[in-house]
Amino acid sequence: MKSTRWKRTEAVAAAGLLSLLSLLPAAPQARAQAAATRFLGTISSISGDTITVKPAQGDARQVEVPSTAQLERIEPGQTNLSAAVAMQFGELAVGDRVLVNVDPNASAATPQALRVIAIKAEDVQKKQQEELQAWQRGVGGLVKSVDASAGAIVVTSGAGPVARTVTIHIAPSTILKRYAPGSVNFEEAQAAPITAIQPGDQLRARGEKNADGTEMTADAVVSGGFRNISGTIVSIDAAASTIVVKDLATKKPVTVHMGAEVQMRKLSDRMAQFLAARLNGPAGGQAGGQAGGQQGNGGQAANGRNAQQGESGAGNGAGAQRGGDPQQMLNRADVIHLSDLQKGEAVMLVSTQGSSDVTAITLLAGVEPLLEAPASQDLLANWSMNANAPEDAAAQ
Numbered sequence: 001m002k003s004t005r006w007k008r009t010e011a012v013a014a015a016g017l018l019s020l021l022s023l024l025p026a027a028p029q030a031r032a033q034a035a036a037t038r039f040l041g042t043i044s045s046i047s048g049d050t051i052t053v054k055p056a057q058g059d060a061r062q063v064e065v066p067s068t069a070q071l072e073r074i075e076p077g078q079t080n081l082s083a084a085v086a087m088q089f090g091e092l093a094v095g096d097r098v099l100v101n102v103d104p105n106a107s108a109a110t111p112q113a114l115r116v117i118a119i120k121a122e123d124v125q126k127k128q129q130e131e132l133q134a135w136q137r138g139v140g141g142l143v144k145s146v147d148a149s150a151g152a153i154v155v156t157s158g159a160g161p162v163a164r165t166v167t168i169h170i171a172p173s174t175i176l177k178r179y180a181p182g183s184v185n186f187e188e189a190q191a192a193p194i195t196a197i198q199p200g201d202q203l204r205a206r207g208e209k210n211a212d213g214t215e216m217t218a219d220a221v222v223s224g225g226f227r228n229i230s231g232t233i234v235s236i237d238a239a240a241s242t243i244v245v246k247d248l249a250t251k252k253p254v255t256v257h258m259g260a261e262v263q264m265r266k267l268s269d270r271m272a273q274f275l276a277a278r279l280n281g282p283a284g285g286q287a288g289g290q291a292g293g294q295q296g297n298g299g300q301a302a303n304g305r306n307a308q309q310g311e312s313g314a315g316n317g318a319g320a321q322r323g324g325d326p327q328q329m330l331n332r333a334d335v336i337h338l339s340d341l342q343k344g345e346a347v348m349l350v351s352t353q354g355s356s357d358v359t360a361i362t363l364l365a366g367v368e369p370l371l372e373a374p375a376s377q378d379l380l381a382n383w384s385m386n387a388n389a390p391e392d393a394a395a396q
Contacts, residue, residue: 037102043094050110053098063100063111065089070115076127084117095121138206139166139216143223148194153221155203168205169217170194179224181353185261189222197223202350227358229254230348230371236341243338245347248371256351257359258338265333266340267366275329276369336365346371 041055049067054060065071072084073091092098101115141157144165151170156163170176178192179185197203202225207218231245234253241258258264267275341347348367351358 037104038100039102040099041097043092043096043098045094046092049089051092051098051116053100061111063102063113064108065092065113065116069113072115072117074117074119076119076124081117087118091120092116092118093121097121097124134206135204138204138218139168139209140204141166141202143197143199143201143203145199146194146197151194153194153197153203153205155205164214166213167215168203168207168221169215170221171217171219174207174218175220177220177222179222186222189224192223197221198225201225225353226361227351227353228348229256229351229358230367231346233341233343233345233347236338236343238338241338243341245349252356254354255357256349256363257357258363259359262360263362264336264338264340265330265362265364266336267330267333267364267370269366269369271329271333272366272369276372279370330364333364333366341365 039053039055039061041053041061043051044054044060045052050062050064052060052062067089069089071087071089071092072081073087074081074084078084097119099117100113101117103112103114106112139155139157141155144154144156146153153168153170155166155168157166158164176192176194176196177186177189178196180188180190201223203221203223205216205218205221207216207220209216229245229247230249231247231254234244234246236243243256243258244253245256246252247254345365346368347363347365348370349363350361352361
């Protein structure tokens with residue numbers, strides 16, 4: 001099975017080349033003939049002047065690239081050949097994505113290329129990293145309100161004392177996507193209008209923020225309706241990769257499917273106590289600062305909030321700087337697997353919508369101290385969007 005990271009890289013590389021394939025002649029017979037002499041894939045090996053290309057489906061194909069062949073290079077996501085630049089055969093490398101136009105009149109045993117259009121693997125990686133950083137610098141949170149006519153979405157980002165509201169401005173050029181029902185895969189997200197976004201949805205946006213970070217003009221937004229569940233594990237079926245959780249809110253059992261992409265972490269007792277104190281507000285600040293400080297360098301007391309946010313706490317220093325943001329603390333919690341969960345254990349999770357059967361997006365164990373903190377669900381929902389920022393957005 002291909003890894004998620006591999007599939008995302010493939011999606012980024014294929015975006016422009018797939019668009020070029022759409023330029024094939026429109027008539028069915030001409031389209032079939034042209035398709036037989038053009039193929040898209042990834043270079044798996046190079047021997048002399050022959051490249052082996054592995055398409056997304058089907059067997060690998062060998063093609064000879066003579067000196068007379070036209071070789072061009074385009075950037076990831078580019079759909080216009082006017083921006084292509086000439087390249088040399090020696091610049092091709094294993095891992096590059098190529099669109100090959102085969103000479104239908106060549107009589108040699110190995111097909112010969114008339115033209116090769118390539119997207120370099122390093123260009124894909126660079127573009128992917130730039131896109132990922134743009135999403136990580138963005139805003140993730142819960143939708144508070146939507147004004148479709150004004151193109152404004154108010155999002156609550158963070159939880160407890162560090163929660164803040166950000167207004168997301170939508171322009172005509174903003175890319176709006178929504179997760180498909182029952183899916184947490186960004187690649188399956190579909191274009192959707194702003195009217196599809198509802199209060200309570202989870203949302204992530206990238207774009208330009210104002211100076212104080214309270215507003216953003218978004219160039220891309222992805223949203224979805226998900227469910228927050230807190231409860232205890234009733235049973236675990238490792239073979240089926242499912243757990244049954246008794247929802248504390250509804251008092252009913254929910255079957256939770258634990259897919260390969262679910263993010264699972266477990267809080268230490270100390271971290272859970274600290275987070276609970278932070279989410280309970282100023283009254284828990286001192287206890288939270290002391291607990292968080294013990295996790296910092298040199299046992300220094302942790303500031304109640306990251307020092308850049310300007311709120312004083314029980315102390316300062318390295319422990320404060322690293323321990324103040326609850327969602328960053330969740331990112332540092334231990335990664336666990338289905339086999340680490342136990343019957344009777346309390347968990348919090350974000351899942352797809354559903355009343356009795358859902359798919360988990362994120363799951364957090366070791367949460368007993370958090371269950372009495374009202375803001376804990378917002379904490380997990382915000383973390384879910386921040387932790388799963390789309391990494392293949394360059395494929396849009």
